[in-house]
Amino acid sequence: MSNGATRVLESAELGHRITKRVYARDEPKLREALLNAQFDLSRSHRGPILVLISGVEGGGRGETANKLTEWMDPRHIHVLAFGPRTCDEAARPGPWRYWKALPGRGKLGIFMNAWYNEVMAEHLRRGSDVELHARLQSIRQHERMLSDEGVVLLKFWIHLSRVEQKKRLKELERDPRTSWRVTRADWDAYRIYNRSHALWEHLLRETSTAEAPWYVVEGTDERYRYLTVGKILLKAMRSTLAAKPVVRKRASAPPAPSVIDNVKLIRNLDLSQTLDANDYSAELEKFQGRLAKLTRHKQFAKHSLILVFEGVDAAGKGGAIRRVTGALDARQYVTVPIAAPNDEERAHPYLWRFWKNVPPRGGITIFDRSWYGRVLVERVEGLCSVSDWMRAYGEINQFEEQLVEDGAVIVKFWLQISQKEQLTRFRARERTSFKRFKITAEDWRNRKKWHAYERAVSDMVNRTSTEIAPWTLVEAEDKYFARIKVLKTIVARLKDAL
């Protein structure tokens, strides 16, 4: 507090007040305006608006959230307060619970003590500056992504000076009718106020970005606090409503971003590799057995397994997946087939539906198609803008990093067959009555875009084959060969991890 770097919070320790008279005059107007804006928002398909409330103990965070729900239509506000992780939250990566609770377009969400409190608590407990730096960096990236996806972030820091905090806690405690509001944790927080102050300053400065700045609000006077938060929220709602509607550029031929032309990666695959039926049977049993043992290993309880299957149509993803699940305990895994998003999914950032399906530790999720749709079908078909899929590579890498950090083993497969083989399989499917459902007009349409897909796949592998989550290209012209390669790869990756 002495190094002249305390500017961020200084302005919130000046004793801002609003008189009863002014409040009585301004409050009804603000309230009406908020209600109207909320109504317009709910019809607009804009947003969502996500209000984060953090700050010091006793500053009135909870009361502020309550006031907002009282002012507005509570049916369209969703308030969530985050505490220590519950047991199902603790079994999954940190961001999971925030993703699960993310409101959809047209909605207003209030998160109390979300990711910032988690970072602060952890830092005060363990305190490595390097780690803090990395966490804040990751938060910035995350908020950037939310903002790019249309989420309007409003971050409020409700502040009290040390003297005011003590006064407030004493006040509450003295009155027998409110003494229950003060807990030991509040006094613990007070005791480390000075130590915390420097951390708050640092955190607020490091995470005040153009797309998600902090609003520091002095908590002492509740009238000031309510009106200030309310007015900022109103302004944000109005500008969200006034913003030009996002036009999805359906670029029929997206301009090629300057990526090295590396389709060789795909074209150079040796698709002539085969495996004969006898070897296949033996290997299948062998690697299924190994996979079974590994996923039942004691150590596996500390990990999770995420399998991603992408590939050319008719490359045999389904068959490969079945050979994997044949070795798994049915209680342990879920298969998630990914098709076009439904309305609710479309109202959320594209990663939302995948986050919802992240397995707990000890669990396995198999994605039959995945978040890579963003840089494959959405890119090729022009379903999102060029900048949308261009930024997706980085977003996806962060997503996978967050999973791996928590112990997940991610194995990603691209199954490749030749154009000729695809035609043969399409024709065969049309002939075999019980396979007819597997072939649609869309498959024939996709086939015509073979080269566009080839380029998209190459870019994808290039930009998202990271050390922690590498791609495995599978020569799938021969089904037996492909299935065994898939099983072998999973077994090897699991062995490395355990």
Added chain:
Amino acid sequence: MSNGATRVLESAELGHRITKRVYARDEPKLREALLNAQFDLSRSHRGPILVLISGVEGGGRGETANKLTEWMDPRHIHVLAFGPRTCDEAARPGPWRYWKALPGRGKLGIFMNAWYNEVMAEHLRRGSDVELHARLQSIRQHERMLSDEGVVLLKFWIHLSRVEQKKRLKELERDPRTSWRVTRADWDAYRIYNRSHALWEHLLRETSTAEAPWYVVEGTDERYRYLTVGKILLKAMRSTLAAKPVVRKRASAPPAPSVIDNVKLIRNLDLSQTLDANDYSAELEKFQGRLAKLTRHKQFAKHSLILVFEGVDAAGKGGAIRRVTGALDARQYVTVPIAAPNDEERAHPYLWRFWKNVPPRGGITIFDRSWYGRVLVERVEGLCSVSDWMRAYGEINQFEEQLVEDGAVIVKFWLQISQKEQLTRFRARERTSFKRFKITAEDWRNRKKWHAYERAVSDMVNRTSTEIAPWTLVEAEDKYFARIKVLKTIVARLKDAL
């Protein structure tokens, strides 16, 4: 096994087999038929079809589920295997996890080892006949309700004789490639085969009902097992598709079922009761403080609190709810406002969306309107058939029983005001700009049905005010009086429970 009561399973110990030749001939036909039926089902909005697979260890339950997903389009089958409850499941009433996983209309779900295994495991562990009897009774009621709601239940028991079970486990164990499939639990199950056999017989007999009979299938020969299960499933799908579409009788004036005319209950409420502003402030702080202490009490971790708010339009539900939440820790509660169901909710039994929101132990859910919509708005507006809302009373009582059994405290409020007061409030809302959103054309329409609602409310209170979950009628003409009555009631009920 000696008392001549073993008939149910006898037929599944005879050694049914199907030759390779027959299988090769029948399987492709069955597969095609299943695929077609599945395709039709997915477009039909019928069903869902829920396949339960239980049976003896080593009988091939998992393989059977795998075979069905292999035969059909895996994108429209959802397989779930239930084991010991996970920590988030253990924190909620037993049925919660089955409700959460219930497929919607047009879908096919496979539940492995669902509620039957739970009952058997518990009985073998603790073994009270009285309890078993009660559980089976509750299962019958539950399945009856599912069936009434359009869920087609197919229950398969995959059976093996004791000799066959031993043979099967030995076989698997001998082969180094499959030995991993046999666990200690399998041999434990084998050891108590004889003891279990009587229980299975009893259970199958007691829960084979007209709407959900058991199909006992011998597991020894996999070809026989696959074809038998597949054919029964096909038949069920076809008859689901062939059934006449359910016509929702929108009876404009539903015939009065023979219920005593007891609207006096409502009309006799003394709406003249009031509380002055000073007393209100004092009492509010007092009871909010008590509520705060009770919900933070150590013992509360073993319970949960479910608040139901129903009432005449403009009776002040929202205001009462806010006075309750003012005393609660924001991390502990969620408010769930109930409006008309969305598409996904409509595709499920009406209780589904409420089950999803059941709080974990230590948690609180506040329903702003609730499952009672079934016997209020849906009845009065003719949105469901007479038999639908008539059976709802019993279904709701069972639902609440299941919650209370698990430690939930359910407090249900009906807020009543006079017709005159309602008119005054409607008019005032239209005048106050920030309350305008609270009044819609629907409110004016509902008002015209005052007497129909009066009767529906009286029937509701009469039939669902149980000892474990009684209704509290709240005279809400005076808002202060109403809010304090609500708070007092919750405090008293919690005190009793803790």
